[in-house]
Amino acid sequence: MLEIERLGHHGDGIAPGPVYVPLTLPGEIVNGTVLNGRIEDARIVTPSAERVRAPCPHFRSCGGCSLQHASDRFLAEWKEDVVRKALAAQGLEAGFRPVHVSPARSRRRATLAGTRTKKAAMVGFHARKSDTIVPIRDCFVLHPDLMAMIPALEEITRLGGSRSATLAFALTRSEAGIDCAVTGGKPLDETLRMALPRYIGRFARLTWGEETVFTSALPVQEFGPAKVTPPPGAFLQATGDGEAALLAAVREATGSATHIADLFAGCGTFALPLAVAARVHAVEGDGEMIAALDRGLRLATGLKPLTTETRDLFRRPLLADELARFDAVLIDPPRAGAEAQTREIAKAQVPRVAMVSCNPVTFARDAKTLTEAGYRLNWVQVVDQFRWSPHVELAASLTLPHIEAKPKKGQG
Numbered sequence: 151m152l153e154i155e156r157l158g159h160h161g162d163g164i165a166p167g168p169v170y171v172p173l174t175l176p177g178e179i180v181n182g183t184v185l186n187g188r189i190e191d192a193r194i195v196t197p198s199a200e201r202v203r204a205p206c207p208h209f210r211s212c213g214g215c216s217l218q219h220a221s222d223r224f225l226a227e228w229k230e231d232v233v234r235k236a237l238a239a240q241g242l243e244a245g246f247r248p249v250h251v252s253p254a255r256s257r258r259r260a261t262l263a264g265t266r267t268k269k270a271a272m273v274g275f276h277a278r279k280s281d282t283i284v285p286i287r288d289c290f291v292l293h294p295d296l297m298a299m300i301p302a303l304e305e306i307t308r309l310g311g312s313r314s315a316t317l318a319f320a321l322t323r324s325e326a327g328i329d330c331a332v333t334g335g336k337p338l339d340e341t342l343r344m345a346l347p348r349y350i351g352r353f354a355r356l357t358w359g360e361e362t363v364f365t366s367a368l369p370v371q372e373f374g375p376a377k378v379t380p381p382p383g384a385f386l387q388a389t390g391d392g393e394a395a396l397l398a399a400v401r402e403a404t405g406s407a408t409h410i411a412d413l414f415a416g417c418g419t420f421a422l423p424l425a426v427a428a429r430v431h432a433v434e435g436d437g438e439m440i441a442a443l444d445r446g447l448r449l450a451t452g453l454k455p456l457t458t459e460t461r462d463l464f465r466r467p468l469l470a471d472e473l474a475r476f477d478a479v480l481i482d483p484p485r486a487g488a489e490a491q492t493r494e495i496a497k498a499q500v501p502r503v504a505m506v507s508c509n510p511v512t513f514a515r516d517a518k519t520l521t522e523a524g525y526r527l528n529w530v531q532v533v534d535q536f537r538w539s540p541h542v543e544l545a546a547s548l549t550l551p552h553i554e555a556k557p558k559k560g561q562g
């Protein structure tokens with residue numbers, strides 16, 4: 151018998167040893183065969199009071215979710231605690247805003263896998279720690295508009311998949327329909343070129359490898375007053391609800407700033423709405439994303455001047471003297487964080503810094519660089535767009551001591 155002491159970063163329960171026990175919770179007494187430091191299919195002898203019945207019928211087999219057996223309250227506290235511990239490891243503390251959790255069935259962006267079998271095709275998520283695909287008929291995470299595409303994706307898998315390879319369908323919901331970018335399929339030969347146009351109208355856009363097969367309607371996203379068509383498969387916040395919560399946090403953290411640098415700006419998710427009230431300079435490493443932002447910007451009205459720049463911010467961060475003209479910086483880097491860029495922000499002493507992060511460890515490291523340079527960490531908010539997964543996303547506000555971290559008038 152073993153007692154689970156805590157959850158690891160992948161959401162597995164951990165008992166002394168350490169022994170990793172998936173689908174368990176802290177305080178639970180479990181039994182099972184330990185193999186290579188793991189117990190698969192543990193028997194729960196004493197369940198936690200936080201254990202709930204998983205809502206999804208696919209939960210035990212599907213690898214898409216790993217924490218549906220935990221209560222919402224436990225998950226919110228656990229995610230906040232992951233951030234609190236990462237900060238404590240850097241000697242930092244923060245006040246936490248209530249966790250914002252996106253509703254079930256609101257994921258607008260996901261990658262599904264497809265394989266061809268002898269007679270049919272299967273589309274779904276990979277099974278837990280396996281290459282096998284679990285077909286999904288009902289999913290508590292994905293937006294119903296994504297789920298509705300599965301029959302078409304199965305047909306496409308039969309047409310363009312092989313029995314040895316797995317197709318990946320990167321799906322993004324837009325108001326105009328689903329944007330689908332397919333990779334891992336057969337080369338786009340004449341047969342496929344003849345067959346795929348039958349899906350015109352069912353997808354807004356279909357891309358095969360590097361090639362766009364058709365665009366029946368521009369798969370636009372609305373960022374403030376602008377409409378942007380992101381490149382196929384491009385980054386987009388996972389839920390519209392999570393994006394709105396992050397934007398509200400970023401607005402508050404940038405406060406009354408009149409000139410904002412948006413670093414790691416993507417296609418303008420934050421830059422375009424922020425430009426309603428302030429001048430913005432958006433910097434991003436991917437030229438196609440900046441081109442998409444620029445196209446959206448050209449047709450938008452009611453914005454203050456917004457400039458863009460394609461730049462690798464790991465190799466060539468904006469330097470302190472380039473940052474001196476801004477009174478706020480928003481930084482939303484990939485998982486690696488933004489070590490070099492944060493050092494320059496600290497040097498420049500930009501009064502307000504809004505941080506958005508998908509990795510509490512690199513967030514805490516970069517926040518420490520700022521606090522060592524005199525910044526105050528005002529608050530942190532976990533925004534849970536990845537419900538029932540161990541993934542943690544957050545926004546935070548830092549200011550120099552003479553700046554009051556008060557919301558702008560009219561923004562709560």
Ligand SMILES: C[S@@+](CC[C@H](N)C(=O)[O-])C[C@H]1O[C@@H](n2cnc3c(N)ncnc32)[C@H](O)[C@@H]1O
Pocket residue numbers: 385386387414415416417418419420433434435436439461462463464465482483484508
């Ligand atoms: C977490 S996403 C955030 C994008 C945007 N802020 C949004 O909310 O949609 C991180 C962004 O950083 C960009 N990126 C990754 N590495 C980079 C680098 N070395 N220099 C500049 N941008 C980079 C990615 O292309 C991606 O758009």
